[in-house]
Amino acid sequence: MSTPPMNTPLAMLRRWYDSDLAFSFRSSPSVVIAAVVAVVIILAAVFAPLVAPFNPFDPGALKLMDAFTAPAWTDEGKMPYLLGTDDQGRDLLSTILYGSRISLLVGFAAIAFAAVFGTLIGVLCGYRGGWLDVAVMRTADVQLTIPSILIALTIDGVTRTALPRELHNEIAIFVLIFAIGIADWPQFARVARSAALVERHKDYVSAARVIGQPSWVIVLRHVLPNTLGPVLVLATVGLALAVLSEATLSFLGVGVPPTQPSLGTLIRVGQSFLFSGEWWITFFPAMTLVLLVLAVNVLGDWLRDALNPKLR
Template identity: 60%
Template sequence: MEKAVETTRLERFLDSDIWHSFKSNPVAIVSLIVTLIMVLSSAFAPLLAPQDPFDLANIDIMDSSLPPSWMAEGDPRFLFGTDDQGRDILSTIMYGAQISLIVGFASVVFSMVVGISLGLISGYAGGRVDAFIMRVADIQLSFPAILIALLIDGVARGIFEAHLHEQISIYVLIFAIGISGWVQYARTVRGSTLVEKNKEYVQAARVIGIRPITILHRHILPNVMGPVMVIATIHLAIAVITEATLSFLGVGVPPTTPSLGTLIRIGNEYLFSGEWWITIFPGAALLILVLAVNLLGDWLRDAMNPKLR
């Protein structure tokens, strides 16, 4: 019986408009492939990377500042060359992307939980509760996300000692980026909730005495998740960029666990000395990742828009 249900769901998905839209869109296919390659290569970096760039036993200072392997002084062992400490650039990109994606995914999930919860409460309760939540959202929209993240990081540095802040820096970064992005989810979910709560199935649930929290969870939430998934896809790219910006400014993750932003900042110091590969390749990896996720989000937005079908 379970196999029959799974087969039916698979058949429905393969016959859906979204699947047909995906199959007929080469840009979406390429974007998904590129995104999966980068996500999987970073997730399995300990197995796939040619070198563990953070294991001092595998690093030789004599291999420092080697150019890419196809250049005259390049070494075949290091495809994209090495940095000033002798670390393989390709390996640092794979490990750095792992940190960037972890922060990006976690901050998006945090933003979704906060934004969806406040959006459901605001749209369903209405009145003063709705007005208060929306005014807080309007105030936050007047500040750039990067400024909010910098403010939270600065407060954390003032509260915690230096060594303790380094230990929890990733969690502070996730909170800072996540709390700066909840507004879009809340406003979108609120608008959808205002529409859904006046429909007959919600009115019927109220009549038979179902609690509001159950109505929000079982009936309204599933019907507002479509737009939320589109926002989440695009927000992932924004979160990765924000993390890279903060790390480039030196207020993100500590140098001992560098992300792509930290690698770009370190390589930028050697850019004018001719060692361009130290910053160019991490920058290119960040660009490709964000572009692929953005293109995937653009396709998903169009595919889930009934006016474009």
């Protein structure tokens, strides 16, 4: 009797299901709940045009007479505004879905930029050493003494001063991604450097040198893949921090433009009406942000423990 092929998608899925990582995931109810919450929020944001009841950023769809409508499940509420409306009569549920897209876009892009840039720099410094390692790591140490939010505020302020208002509004999201990413790269560089320092002394690297492989091939093909474990864990936790940084900057009014509001912008707008009775305008965006960050943090903590060989 012939055995089934081992490289089929079903066999690969079966091997993953039987792995230690999958077992650790299944055996932790809090991690499963966090994963479900994160997936639901991310999918709802990605497919916002399909699942949102309204397009909140279509001026023709605004109904100013419905402004400050309470959630539909309260005595003052009415359908179809399940979570109520804001000060412009926009459906709050739809606004949260569209705002989550911007927050997640900035968060994913910023942490991807920081991870790629920081990891490549860190691996190169750890493998080569010398003056490059000293210069880059001392620069990273100096930057780590400055709060990330202050660095992001400085970069945003410089671009606002140097560029015309119209141009800055057009590229505001890219400026925000760069500002958050450049503020977080030292953490990835330090982690990648530490892993590269360990890997460069192993036998497989020495064997690659003996057979005459160029240094860049050794770094990219051998050293870099073996440093991605801790980098992945740091990126998972960093995603939550990047989303929080974006929300903080937008709350302070220096993030994305008002025409493309994120969760931070929605919280900033809603807090003006918090003590006048319209609590839902800021409560639901804030709760969405809290749930998203909490879920990602739980997943990051689990991934760190699951990939740590000392805890196995």
